[in-house]
Amino acid sequence: MFLPYAPRRSSLAVAASFAFAGLFAFSANAFAQQKSQAERRAAQEVYWNPGDEPPSMDPTKQADSVSGAWLTHLFEGLMTTDKNGDMVPGAAEKMSVSADGKTYTFTIRKNAKWHDGKPVTAQDFEFAFKRLVDPAYASEYSFIAETAQIVNATEIIGKKLPTDQLGAKALNDSTFEVKLKNPVTFFPSLMAFNTFFPIRKDLVEKHGDKFATNLESLVGNGPFKLVQWQKEASMRMEKAPTYWNAKAIKITALEAPVMVKDAGASYNLFRTGGTDLVGLDFERLKLAQKDKLAIKSHSDGAVFYLQMNTVDGKLFSNVKLRQALSIGINRREYINKISAIPGDKPAFGVIPDYMPGSKKGSTYRKEAPLAFKDGDLAKAKSLVKEYLAETKQAKVPSFTLLTGDSSTAKRDSEYFQQTLSKVFDTEVKVDSVPFKTRLQKMRDSQFDVVAAGWGPDYLDAMTFADLFMQNNSNNHGQFKDSKYDELILSAQKSADPAERINLIKQAEKILIVDKAAIAAYHQRGRAYVLANGLTGVRRAQVGGDPDFRFASWGGAAAKK
């Protein structure tokens, strides 16, 4: 009895599937813009999934890693890095330093050009440096001009002096002079940093608030120029013929055909040739092992530590408890069993292993070794016992471990909750909150212990060391030690590299061992995979990462 309608039903389905197939066939043939890996290999083009739309492509305002990576390809500072990450002259062909180490003079290359063909001038740098400290622009990274100790930077940011009083001047079109308050040994490396890239005054004046938000206003002087930008969807850069060192650049284009944040989707994209580099989280790492991919790893630069609230009246204002926490946790166990990403390293001190030392080729850590026995429950417990005797208590009061709400944060906090409740023989409460809430609680001092981390802003131990000075706004544990501050201040004024390291070394010993304000535990590693045959991709701890400038596709095609 229902027979007559069966054909109707199926005709509907047939029509729908035709429409579906038609849509698909149409798109597959007429709209496929994405190049296959073989085509890219032949054309020396690289695909990359940055995960996100860059929040700011204006070098003055950029403060995030996605924009930072693009900008490193688009612009070039006075100094730059070579394929090994070593500091070499960039837009300036020559740099000279005065005898007192306080005046730097740069000579701009004659053949340094903007992507529209105009020459790069000393005025472009002067404009950029002044814009960085100009209160009207309110750059988040303006503090880096203070780190560089450029004359009057602090006063200008604090609106005590006008912007034109900055110690950075174009003497003529090709000579740029920077005056410093104190000699800063790592000043040249700062000059490679995104925040000190040159900026075109004419473009800023023409585009105003829209500067660097569209193709027309985003003209760089680096090895690649931006040719396509569809907001939140795709971006493409091509090799710039105007770049002075164009012959060193092998790849002809760097493109993000897809921007997808989800880790699983990103891995799928890699497997199907939609990106030539993909980062692996814990789950994707297992997949990549199963898929037999060549897994690489690097240190992403960040150091993680348990920061203790040292404010009077808080539990961890007591130094013995802080020391007990630091020796009580087992860093190697954490690295091997909990975090377990290739490239992970335990941290004892707060200064990571890659930070340079006083001599070329040396590192800070080689010159200032710091390690101690941890996971030492017996010693930790004896310190706790001393504390209990001194304060005439029977039991350590329960305390709170503040942490984020990501799956890794929760996993970590469970581990530390277990360990710490053993060390202190008390209840450890975990306060797991969203990202911004955690930051606000840290600012408001609403925690006993917090799992915090820091990524370097420049390639010098100071980027970690100055965090724990009394007046540093990132010193959320409110550690106060005048000897520590003195040592760091002297290091900031010292022109002698060996003496600087020695001063920071003494300070670090106070921070980690004597006063145990923090318990550093993790130098974060990142696992990733590159497309078969792609070489020369540099992973950086500081500045733009990943760095594709010197990448190239190798000769033999992949076997697959």
Next chain:
Amino acid sequence: MRLARFIFKRLLLALVTLFTLFTITFVLTRAVPGDPLVKTKEIPEETRRNLEARYGLDKPLFEQYLLALKNTASGNLGESFRTIGREVNDIIAEQFPVSASIGLVAVVFGTFVGLGLGIAAALYRNSLIDRAAMFLCVAGISLPSFLFAYMFQYFLAVYPLTELGVDPQTWLRPAGWGELRDYILPSFALSLGTIALITRMMRSQMVEVSFSEYVKTAKAKGVSTLRLLFLHQIRNAIMPVVSILGPLVVAVMGGGLIIENIFGIPGLGKAFLNSITNNDYSVIMGLTIFFGGFFIIVNLITDVLYGLIDPRIRVNA
């Protein structure tokens, strides 16, 4: 005339609703700890003050409220805190059509499939078709759409490309936007909820209608089965289904929050998710008001249409 009065009244009510929505959103975003300027790296004090002045965060809260209200009322939704120099108006203008087009494809596809399945399930009650359809409904309603998204991404894109050696240029890609083929996976994943909802509703309506007196009468009169199905059963059963299409369109066109992140779609769902994790005040407010207004208007249209289709439920305005 009555219709015009009805619409006018509803629009007036809409303004009150939007105002309330604005106020609640303002209070809630300000009540969440940490403003948009709170970042992993503390912004230095002086710079923070300069930034607060730039965004007007240095003013008393009530003044901020009035200013935001004034700007929103005049159609200026402000600038994103996160993506510097990006106007919320531009975000909506550029990203809404993306979400809307995917959502529309999903709803249209889902509605047709859902109606077909629902009718078939009702006609062949307790048959294999019916059980399969009901299983699909339970799955479609209870399983989150991102689960389907991952499954489709893997089985329809990754697996054929990596294991079966299909040419990537003539097949679906797992994620991306800008080519027509990029509609397929996300709208398919989004449509499952719609399919489930409509199938279930259509089935129960059809069953209910088939027991009604007028169907019995029609049968007794000897109306042909085809005529009975289309003129008597479906026509009556479809009414409640039409009424949920409005809210459904809004829900689906708002963009699958997670779906857009999985397929790399530059839509409003992605923008909304980003704005919330970043406490991006202006974007949160702009998108909330936009969605609120959109919801109200679609509902109004649905109600008007409903009244036109079914004379029984015209409102006495």
